[in-house]
Amino acid sequence: MKRILTGIVAASALSISLASAKDLVCFDSMRVLQEAKENQKIAGELNGKIEELQSFVKESQQKLVEMQSELDKKTSILSKEALQEKTEAIVQKKKDLERTIGDKKEKLEKIIQQKQVALRSKQIGIINEVCKKEDWGVLVDKNAPGVVFAADALDRTDILIKAIDNAYDAEKSKNAVKSTKITETKNA
Numbered sequence: 001m002k003r004i005l006t007g008i009v010a011a012s013a014l015s016i017s018l019a020s021a022k023d024l025v026c027f028d029s030m031r032v033l034q035e036a037k038e039n040q041k042i043a044g045e046l047n048g049k050i051e052e053l054q055s056f057v058k059e060s061q062q063k064l065v066e067m068q069s070e071l072d073k074k075t076s077i078l079s080k081e082a083l084q085e086k087t088e089a090i091v092q093k094k095k096d097l098e099r100t101i102g103d104k105k106e107k108l109e110k111i112i113q114q115k116q117v118a119l120r121s122k123q124i125g126i127i128n129e130v131c132k133k134e135d136w137g138v139l140v141d142k143n144a145p146g147v148v149f150a151a152d153a154l155d156r157t158d159i160l161i162k163a164i165d166n167a168y169d170a171e172k173s174k175n176a177v178k179s180t181k182i183t184e185t186k187n188a
Contacts, residue, residue, distance in 0.1 A: 024136075024137060024154065026139065026142050026147070026150040032160060032161055032164065039119065042115055049111070053101075060101065064093065071083070127163075130159065130163045139156070
């Protein structure tokens with residue numbers, strides 16, 4: 001009986017303290033990733049780099065196929081030593097291309113990771129500023145493990161996306177002004 005009363009008192013105290021506490025709100029980090037302007041710009045740039053890599057891989061594979069096809073056509077004409085030389089050259093070319101592709105892929109993955117970390121850090125800073133300005137007590141990501149449900153009334157994703165986009169637009173304008181001043185200085 002004492003445990004039940006203690007539990008009821010504790011729950012009542014907790015609910016009273018939560019009612020007087022600052023707001024508990026949430027946001028959808030996946031929507032921020034998909035909808036924020038800077039995220040879309042960076043995703044476009046990275047997709048371009050991914051397409052370049054895929055094109056390089058496809059062209060490299062095509063060259064190897066062509067080399068093998070040429071060798072197959074000349075098999076009856078070439079001497080055993082020449083055939084072995086050509087085969088070794090193709091094998092070496094394949095190894096070189098695999099190494100080059102691996103290096104390019106690794107470099108691209110590193111670029112993607114660096115951009116994601118920098119962007120996330122920047123956006124967390126903006127989100128923290130908004131939380132302080134709006135006097136939100138706690139901001140929870142709807143996509144975080146353990147969050148089973150978050151009411152739409154608590155969702156502040158639109159406010160955060162707008163703040164992130166405004167910061168991006170301000171930075172873009174600032175960089176455009178700097179670029180214009182540098183161009184004017186060079187032309188003077």
